Amino acid sequence: MNISTLVIKEIKRRKLNFFLGLLSVVFAVTTVTGALTMLQVHDHKTNEIITEKEAETGERMALLEDDYRKIMKKLGFNLLILPKEQNISDLFASDFASKLMPESYVDSLAASRSMLIRHLLPSLQQKIEWPEKRRTIILIGIRGEVPFLHKDPKEPMMIAVPKGTMVIGFELHDKLGLKQGDEVKLLGRKFKVGKCNEPRGNKDDITIWINLQEAQELLNKQGKINAILALKCFCSGGNQAQVREEVQSVLPGTQVIEKGGKVLVRAEARARAAKEAQDAIQAEKRHRNKLRNQLVKFAAILVPLVLLSSALWITFLFIGNVNERKSEIGILRAVGVKEKFIMRLFLLKALLIGVFGAVIGYFLGLGTGSVWGGLFSFSLFNLYLFLLVLLFAPLLSLLAAYIPAAMAARQDPAEVLREE
């Protein structure tokens, strides 16, 4: 006869009492484990979703790049036709071509049977001082699009600036307080402001566009231009060589360079698409984090409540058990059993409830969390958590049973035995 025999036999005798205590611990442990498993499942799923999204984005980016390549191939590219003797470094350094070529070049090109160039825009550009306003400006004379004589006439891409009017860049009209309809003098000649451009963030903001002929007169360069912009050039191979060859066969005294390369455009588009994809992934991460925080908040309220209820429930069950066993405690004390033994008798029962409750509750919580989260995996089994549960559930049970056990130990045996 020992204390274990007594505890086990008592449990067998009062199965309901043990079962209700066990149920309480199982419920508490299931709630804790379930909540933690759900969080684990949530994190697992978040990783899966993000990885999937990243893979999806990678695939989309590859497709997008291919699409851009095809679109750019169809869109063609822009060329700048310059005098042969123009130094390209000077062109980039001073923002305009310093060498001149006859305006008739553009007419020659328009009269050619070029199938590769779609729009021709001749211009005369020069950086000058605007004496009336004491400003440095880029003056550009344009005559609008020159149509190809062998092609059907189309809506021109750009029309000429009417004589006597100017189109003025943002920085100039903004700082000088000019607006559409104002009259202004440029190099001694009167012009009406025909249009004020929006800001573009480049040299266009300090540019004034006027009619080509007027520009030639003001700059004393009659019949001269310094660039022809060839827009939307198209060739099946996607390279300039074919176009250059064609231009130089018509205008041998020129050179051809690409303006605003399509590689740059494609890179910009790709970067923009990548940023959007990253933004979408970040938004998903934020959404998942928000859901996780909600789960954590809910668990932070639910878990302590369940633990407290469980502990109270065990306390009440043990108080009932102590009352039911008064006579038994009385006779044990009468035969000389010490108070400590009586305490151990109840605490050992509480320990068994805690250990069994921990094991059952852990696996039940793991199952519940998995079902709720929709993920079944052996990787969800967390040995560290299992050991923690195995430590804390019996501790909870022991703490809850401590007061009733102490009550039992301090019970006056004479009172019970006399009453009986």
Added chain:
Amino acid sequence: MIYIENISKKYTKENKTIHALGNISLTVEKGEFLAIHGPSGCGKTTLLLIAGGLLHPDQGRILINNENIYDLSAEKRAVFRAKNIGIVFQQYHLIPYLTVLENVQVPALAQKNSVPENKIYEIIESLGLKERLQHTPAELSAGEKQRTALARALLYNPKILLADEITGNLDQGNAKIVMNCLAGYSARGGTVLLVTHDKNANKLAHRTIYIEKS
């Protein structure tokens, strides 16, 4: 061996004071079989509980083998009781989920040394419980229950046996078995304090005392 001097005990319940015992003095020699008679409520059970070290008297002292048991701490008194005193009650106080064999072994929970198995069986057999070893109290008759309680009290061969109305619920046959057992125990040198209403006990007791209602 048992020296009871000027013992008084009163209970207070719902602001009413009940004087259970008033200035009782008594000496019981080693091996003496003492029968205590008295009307209900005269404090017989209270006297037994006090003598057993289970109920602190309001005044007076109890010396057992010249040791005042109420000078001992509760823990030491429990050890003293386990070593020296066996107690049997009218209501048996058997543990309901243990068998007869296990109930008889309950005092072992308070002892360092275990009783040899043959001695356990010897006691059980002497009280006619051999066939009931694996039965629980619910499956026993009143006489069997009381004999089981008596076997439990005698397991460690205590120096003193305190018995409270132990034949009160028994038929004549069972009462006789129980009383003979007490007489035998006394004859072997054990001291018996028997609280009873049964006049037949006087035949076996060495001495009989009457307690008047306080």
